[in-house]
Amino acid sequence: MSSRATISSMSSYAILGCGSVGHAVAEELVERGKDVLIVDKDESRAEALRDQDLNAQVADIREEEVAELVADRDVVLIMSSDIEANEAAVQNIRERNEDQFIVVRASDPVTSDELTQLGADVVINPSSVIAESALRALESGELEYKARQLADVIEDTEKKLAIVTHDNPDPDSIASGAALKAIAEHLGEEADILYFGDIGHQENRAFVNLLEIELTPYSEVDIEEYDTVAVIDPAKAGEMSIDVDADIYLDHYDVGGELEAEFVDIRPNVSATSTILTKYIQEFDLSVDQAVATALLYGIRAETLDFRRDTTPADLTAAAYLYPFADHDTLEQVESPNMSPETLDVLAEAITNREVQGSHLVSDAGFIRSRDALSQAAQQLLNLEGITTTAVFGIVEDTIYLAARSKDIRMNIGKVLQDAFGEIGEAAGHSTQASAEIPLGIFTGIETTEENRETLLSLTEEAVKRKLFDAMGVEMEQESSSSNGS
Numbered sequence: 001m002s003s004r005a006t007i008s009s010m011s012s013y014a015i016l017g018c019g020s021v022g023h024a025v026a027e028e029l030v031e032r033g034k035d036v037l038i039v040d041k042d043e044s045r046a047e048a049l050r051d052q053d054l055n056a057q058v059a060d061i062r063e064e065e066v067a068e069l070v071a072d073r074d075v076v077l078i079m080s081s082d083i084e085a086n087e088a089a090v091q092n093i094r095e096r097n098e099d100q101f102i103v104v105r106a107s108d109p110v111t112s113d114e115l116t117q118l119g120a121d122v123v124i125n126p127s128s129v130i131a132e133s134a135l136r137a138l139e140s141g142e143l144e145y146k147a148r149q150l151a152d153v154i155e156d157t158e159k160k161l162a163i164v165t166h167d168n169p170d171p172d173s174i175a176s177g178a179a180l181k182a183i184a185e186h187l188g189e190e191a192d193i194l195y196f197g198d199i200g201h202q203e204n205r206a207f208v209n210l211l212e213i214e215l216t217p218y219s220e221v222d223i224e225e226y227d228t229v230a231v232i233d234p235a236k237a238g239e240m241s242i243d244v245d246a247d248i249y250l251d252h253y254d255v256g257g258e259l260e261a262e263f264v265d266i267r268p269n270v271s272a273t274s275t276i277l278t279k280y281i282q283e284f285d286l287s288v289d290q291a292v293a294t295a296l297l298y299g300i301r302a303e304t305l306d307f308r309r310d311t312t313p314a315d316l317t318a319a320a321y322l323y324p325f326a327d328h329d330t331l332e333q334v335e336s337p338n339m340s341p342e343t344l345d346v347l348a349e350a351i352t353n354r355e356v357q358g359s360h361l362v363s364d365a366g367f368i369r370s371r372d373a374l375s376q377a378a379q380q381l382l383n384l385e386g387i388t389t390t391a392v393f394g395i396v397e398d399t400i401y402l403a404a405r406s407k408d409i410r411m412n413i414g415k416v417l418q419d420a421f422g423e424i425g426e427a428a429g430h431s432t433q434a435s436a437e438i439p440l441g442i443f444t445g446i447e448t449t450e451e452n453r454e455t456l457l458s459l460t461e462e463a464v465k466r467k468l469f470d471a472m473g474v475e476m477e478q479e480s481s482s483s484n485g486s
Contacts, residue, residue, distance in 0.1 A: 011034060011035060011074060012034070012035040012036075012037075012072065012073050012074050012075070013029055013034055013035065013036045013037070013073060013074065013075045013076075013077060014036075014037045014038075014039060014069075014070035014073040014075070014076045014077070015036060015037070015038045015039070015077045015079055016039045016040075016061040016066065016070070016076065016077070016078045016079065016080065016086075016089050017039075017040060017061055017078060017079045017080025017081070017082070017085065017086070017105075018038045018039075018040040018045060018046075018049065018056070018079065019079065019080065019081055021079050021081075021105065021126065022038070022040075022077070022079035022080075023049075025077060025079060026038055026049075026054060030054065035055075036054070036055060037055050037056075037057065037069075037070065037073060038054055038055060038056040038057070039056075039057050039058075039059050039061060039066060039069065039070065040056065040058065040059075040061075041058065041059065041060040041061065042058075043058050046058045057069070060085075061078065061080060061085050061086075061088070061089045062084075062085050062088040062089065062092075063092075064092050066089060066092065066093075067089075067092040067093045067095070067096045067097070068096070070093070070100075071096065071097060071100075073100065074100070074101060075100070075101045075102075075103065076089075076093055076100055076101070076102050076103070077103045077104075078090060078102065078103070078104040078105060078120075079105050080105065081105070083105075083106065083107050083111050086104050086105060086106075086115065087111075087114065087115060087118060089104075090102055090104055090115055090118045090119055090120050091118050091119070093119075094118065094119030101121050101122075102119065102120045102121050102122075103120070103121065103122040103123075103124065104120045104122070104123055104124070105123075105124050105125075105126065106123050106124065106125045107125070108125065108127075109125070112125055143279055143280075143283050144283060146265055146280075147280055147283040147284060149263055150183075150248070150263055150265075150280065151187055151284075153228065153247055153248055153262050153263045154183070154184050154187050154189050154228065154248075155187055155188070155189065156228065157184075157189045157190075157227060157228040158227050159225060159226055159227045159228075160189075160190045160191060160192060160225060160226045160227070160228075161181075161184050161189055161190065161191035161192075161226065161228045161229075161230060162191070162192060162194055162221075162223060162226035162228070162229045162230070163177045163180050163181055163184075163191055163192065163193045163194065163230045163232060164194045164195070164196075164218065164229060164230065164231050164232065164246075165177050165193065165194070165195045165196075165215075165232050165233060166196070166232070166233045166234050166235075167195075167196045167197040168195075168196070168197035168198055168199070168372070169195045169197075169199065169204070169215075169233075170201075170204065170233075170302065170303075171203070171204060171207055171274075171295070171298050171299045171302040171303075172233060172272050172273050172274050172299040172300070172302060172303040173232050173233040173273065173299075174193075174195075174199075174204070174207065174208060174213060174215070174295065174299070175274045175277070175292075175295035175296045175298060175299030176232045176233060176250065176273040176274050176276070176277045176296075176299065177193040177213075177215075177232050178193065178211075178213050178291070178292050178295045178296075179274070179277035179278070179280070179281060179292055179295070179296055180230055180232065180248075180250070180277060181193055182281070182286065182288075182289060182292050183277075183280060183281065183284055183286065186284060186286050189228075192214075192216055192221070192226075193213070193214065193215050193216065194215070194216050194217070194218045194221060195215050195216070195217060195218060196217075196218050198370075198372065199215065201372045201375060201376065202340060202343065202372075202376065203302075203334055203335065204372075206333065206334045207295070207298060207334045210330050210333055210334055211291045211294055211295055211330065211334075212291065213291070213295065223244055224244075226244075228247045228248070229244055229245070229246050229247050229248070230246065230247065230248035230249075230250065231246040231248065231249050231250070231261070232250055232251070232273060233250070233251055233252075233253075233273050234249070234251060235251050235253035235254075235428075245260060245261070246260075246261045247261055247262045247263065248261060248262070248263045248264075249261040249263070249264045249265070249266070250265050250266075250273055250276060250277070251265075251266050251273055252266070252267050252268060252270050252271060252272055252273045252275070252276060252303075253266070253268060254266045254268045269312060269314070270312050270314045270315055271300075271303055271304050271309070271310045271311055271312055271315050272299055272300045272303035272304060272315060272318075273299070273303075274295075274296045274297075274299030274300045274303065274318070275300055275312075275314050275315045275318040277296060278296050278300075278318035278321060278322060279314075279318065281296075282321060288322070288325050290325060290326070290327050291327070293322045293325035293326045293327075294322075294325075294326040294327045294330055294331060296318070296322050297319055297322040297323065297326045297331070298326075298331055298334060300315055300318060300319050300322075301319070305432065307319070309430065309431070309432055310430075310431070340373075342368075342369055342370050342373055343370070343373040343376050343377070345373075346365045346368055346370075346373035346374065346376075346377050346392075346394065347373070347376070347377045347380055347381075349363075349364075349365045349366055350363040350364075350365045350377040350378075350381060350392045351363075351381070353365070353366075354381065355465060356387070357469055357472075357474045358474055359386055359387055359388040359389065359408070360387075360388070360389045360390075360391075360469065360472050360474055361381055361384065361387050361389065361390045361391070362390075362391045362392075362393075362464075362465050362468050362469065363377075363381065363390075363391070363392045363393075364392075364393060364394070364457070364461045364464070364465070365377060365392055365393065365394035366394060366395070366457060367394065367395050367396075367457065368394035368395065368396060368401075369396070371394065371396050371401035371403075373394075374392045374393065374394055374401055374402065374403035375403035375405075375433075375435070377392045377403070378390045378391065378392045378403040378404055378405045379405050381405075382405045382406075382407060388406060388407050388408040388411075389404070389405070389406040389407075389408050389411060389413060389472065390404065390405050390406070391403070391404040391405075391413075391417075391468050392404075393464055395440060395456070395457065395460070398439065398440045398441065399437055399438070399439060399440060400425075400436075400437070400438040400439075400440055400460060400464065401435070401436070401437055402417070402421070402435060402436040402437075402438070402464070403433075403434075403435050404416070404417055404429070404433065404434045404435070404436075405432065405433050406431070406432050406433070407432065411431075411472070412430075412431040413429060413430075413431065413432060413433065413434045414427070414428065414429030414430050414431060414433075414434040415431075416434070416468070416471045416472055417429060417434045417435070417436045417471070418434075419471045420436075420467045420468055420470070420471035421436045421438050421467065424438055424439075424442045425437050425438035425439060425442070426438075438464075440456065440460065
């Protein structure tokens with residue numbers, strides 16, 4: 001460990017060069033009860049500082065004796081606008097003392113590098129600091145403006161707000177819906193969370209049940225009972241069959257094109273819609289409910305694969321804000337649900353029928369009841385030694401469903417599925433996980449009946465595998481390397 005003191009334990013400071021920047025720093029430090037010595041070559045300036053009860057001495061910071069003058073100080077801040085003088089001061093101080101913590105002002109990246117090489121611990125470029133501060137102020141102001149807009153749309157609700165998630169909603173979509181409902185209730189409006197498809201994944205069911213999040217199938221309501229409609233995370237689902245126009249549109253994917261909604265917030269610079277909703281929770285100064293905080297934290301973690309995929313600073317700061325309010329025992333239960341017999345059957349079938357080419361594994365799970373079990377099987381098979389990419393597909397009625405996972409940094413599995421099936425079905429996903437739906441008749445032209453199920457299965461299996469391996473850039477070998485033949 002370095003012998004230099006840590007900044008948190010420092011209490012005595014020297015400021016060399018006390019222009020407007022140095023003066024502002026000196027006043028802030030004194031306000032915090034710190035012992036501050038100011039050194040400046042301008043005698044009239046030093047006199048004016050002493051009139052303000054500040055400890056100021058006159059000396060040229062270039063001179064070697066200044067290093068002796070500030071030798072007993074824990075931290076030396078060199079704030080002069082004369083960069084050559086700053087360089088001389090750093091060199092003199094560092095030659096005399098290896099342990100003092102030196103903060104110095106630069107004028108550009110080149111002088112920043114030079115000052116670092118001379119021994120400065122921290123180099124500050126005022127123009128960069130001002131730019132960063134301006135951007136933070138801009139982001140804060142923009143969020144405040146957007147929050148006012150969102151509140152206006154929600155408060156215009158006369159009946160109820162419908163919050164519609166994408167098909168087969170995932171934790172990010174569900175958590176974002178729960179957060180928007182909490183915001184609506186905070187603004188005095190009633191809201192329901194509606195969804196298409198199923199909540200099939202065991203973790204997602206555990207997530208909803210343990211946190212007692214109320215979700216209603218879209219098919220069970222009359223959408224005319226709602227006069228305001230919010231759509232959450234819709235880009236993942238492609239086309240959504242909503243019978244009315246959306247008033248609010250929230251997503252972290254930008255699929256391009258103009259949106260008609262009255263309020264739109266799309267932020268491709270974050271990795272989870274839960275991150276966006278966390279920012280609104282903060283902006284509305286909402287006392288965050290434990291269940292909502294837990295849901296949002298899990299939504300961010302699930303979307304970023306526990307901060308291992310495409311994680312941004314905004315995702316991390318949102319998670320840090322939510323962490324103290326979340327129920328971590330519940331999170332542990334959500335992340336470790338029991339495996340259902342259905343999922344176990346699909347996994348067993350996928351293991352038996354797996355075909356491996358290099359580090360890529362593709363498997364047919366046959367006719368299945370729950371397409372959600374496919375994603376769990378694909379994730380489990382990714383743990384096999386030497387496997388970096390998995391794809392598991394199965395047939396439900398007249399549709400082939402496919403789930404894929406990848407930890408190969410050279411491959412975008414979402415693009416692979418889009419290339420393979422985008423023109424004949426629907427495909428969507430990330431660089432590490434994706435899914436596809438393909439009409440069964442595309443491959444066979446045969447109607448699905450009990451009598452021809454096995455025929456359909458054998459006809460589709462080879463076609464789907466070939467398309468997948470081709471899209472992955474892998475040639476199928478004549479002899480399968482599946483476990484059946486080895």
